[in-house]
Amino acid sequence: MSYVDQVYEMVVNKNPAEPEFHQAVKEVLASLRVVIEANEAAYQREALLERLVTPERQLVFRVPWVDDNGQVHVNNAYRVQFNSAIGPYKGGIRFHPNVNLGIIKFLGFEQGFKNALTGLPIGGGKGGCDFDPKGKSDREVMAFCQSFMTELYRFIGADTDVPAGDIGVGAREVGYMFGQYKRICNVYEGVFTGKGLSYGGSLGRKEATGFGLLYLTEAMLRANDLDIKGKRIVVSGAGNVAIYAAQKAIELGGNVVTVSDSSGYIHDEAGIDISLLKEVKEVKRERLTAYAAARKSAVYHEGKGVWGVRCDIALPCATQNELLLDDAKLLVANGCLAVAEGANMPTTIEATDYFLKNKVLFAPGKAANAGGVSTSVLEMSQNSARLSWTFAEVDTRIKQIMTGIFANLDNAAKSYGMDGNYVAGANIAGFQKIAEAMMAQGVV
Numbered sequence: 001m002s003y004v005d006q007v008y009e010m011v012v013n014k015n016p017a018e019p020e021f022h023q024a025v026k027e028v029l030a031s032l033r034v035v036i037e038a039n040e041a042a043y044q045r046e047a048l049l050e051r052l053v054t055p056e057r058q059l060v061f062r063v064p065w066v067d068d069n070g071q072v073h074v075n076n077a078y079r080v081q082f083n084s085a086i087g088p089y090k091g092g093i094r095f096h097p098n099v100n101l102g103i104i105k106f107l108g109f110e111q112g113f114k115n116a117l118t119g120l121p122i123g124g125g126k127g128g129c130d131f132d133p134k135g136k137s138d139r140e141v142m143a144f145c146q147s148f149m150t151e152l153y154r155f156i157g158a159d160t161d162v163p164a165g166d167i168g169v170g171a172r173e174v175g176y177m178f179g180q181y182k183r184i185c186n187v188y189e190g191v192f193t194g195k196g197l198s199y200g201g202s203l204g205r206k207e208a209t210g211f212g213l214l215y216l217t218e219a220m221l222r223a224n225d226l227d228i229k230g231k232r233i234v235v236s237g238a239g240n241v242a243i244y245a246a247q248k249a250i251e252l253g254g255n256v257v258t259v260s261d262s263s264g265y266i267h268d269e270a271g272i273d274i275s276l277l278k279e280v281k282e283v284k285r286e287r288l289t290a291y292a293a294a295r296k297s298a299v300y301h302e303g304k305g306v307w308g309v310r311c312d313i314a315l316p317c318a319t320q321n322e323l324l325l326d327d328a329k330l331l332v333a334n335g336c337l338a339v340a341e342g343a344n345m346p347t348t349i350e351a352t353d354y355f356l357k358n359k360v361l362f363a364p365g366k367a368a369n370a371g372g373v374s375t376s377v378l379e380m381s382q383n384s385a386r387l388s389w390t391f392a393e394v395d396t397r398i399k400q401i402m403t404g405i406f407a408n409l410d411n412a413a414k415s416y417g418m419d420g421n422y423v424a425g426a427n428i429a430g431f432q433k434i435a436e437a438m439m440a441q442g443v444v
């Protein structure tokens, strides 16, 4: 059995019942096979792959909190500090009822590669909790966030581990967690990114992942003699990433005809109205039915179905494994030219392979959604320097970083004879950077 296969088998055996983690490792190892096998004995002697797929530290803790009726609840929380070879752990915190250790591990593993691709000095980590902020009062969310941070504070710090938002964690939750950290530690430092503008946040951070996704998509299309202008675009999700991806896609001349949430999706042939979408989702925190009620051209459909809407470009921006093989077949049959992942691992391995086989341009999330974490690093830089940059300055840097990332993965794919395979390109380019730093630092 080859070294790569042995390591995959070890991951499955040592981490039972964690299918998302197995999936993320499998995809990366498949791309790395050609690189590893060229130098197998040396990597194996250093146990490099074993170290790459095993988190440096995993924290599991309970979070007790009291609701508005005086009832006590207990949630399960995690922080996985995956790899610090190239910088302090960096990655978001997710609050969603389906969060478990395997999901946080897959996200932390992916994050390490993503962070390496940005060219910025940050390692990989991720955290989360099976708490659902939906339907909770502001006081309940605050009570939960304070209790969460009362445990987590001892493991994080501006030069150790710098969390940010993710699904279910937006400006409100980051504010409560940052406030509690500052209170306990008595230090005002850039320990969190995605902060509010009045207390150390960066202009452009809210928009960064969605805008960055479109900058990378634009670079990928250009490299293949295509353009966003005039293209029909289907977006899934209606959260932070989806909203700003849709906004930038429209600004670049695309026609965005869908958004979705976990209950259903909107099909709006007149094009998604971004101001209305923001009003519904960011201000009123309502469901997408409220969007449909306010707009004649919009039709609301219950359940899944967004990938059946004809498009040139598909942007999955909701969650993991939301785009399956059957969805990929529908998209290809309907003439889809390009897929770029705003979410983390939204496409299954079978669906990804189907796109690649059918010559659909495919930008994997670990490259395409790196605009958020890149801007988090810009936020950390501004915090350290006690400075605030303008929106235009930040936006220009995001664009430079995203086009740089595309060039990186394009070159990596070409240098291994896999021209146009940006999945392999991203995994190889990320690996090369992390592996070099790990080898230089010895057995740690």
Ligand code: NDP
Residues within 6 Å of the ligand: 165, 166, 167, 168, 169, 209, 237, 238, 239, 240, 241, 242, 260, 261, 262, 263, 317, 318, 319, 320, 322, 342, 343, 344, 369, 370, 372, 373
């Ligand atoms: P939000 O919480 O702001 O939005 C998530 C959206 O996805 C909501 O519309 C939500 O619908 C939908 N969604 C969540 N879970 C499911 C599910 N199980 N099935 C169907 N729909 C679902 O999160 P973000 O926009 O921040 O994150 C979206 C994705 O992007 C995630 O994969 C995240 O890891 C990734 N990402 C985010 C970054 C960021 O900067 N925010 C950076 C890089 C990646 P509902 O409201 O009904 O739950």
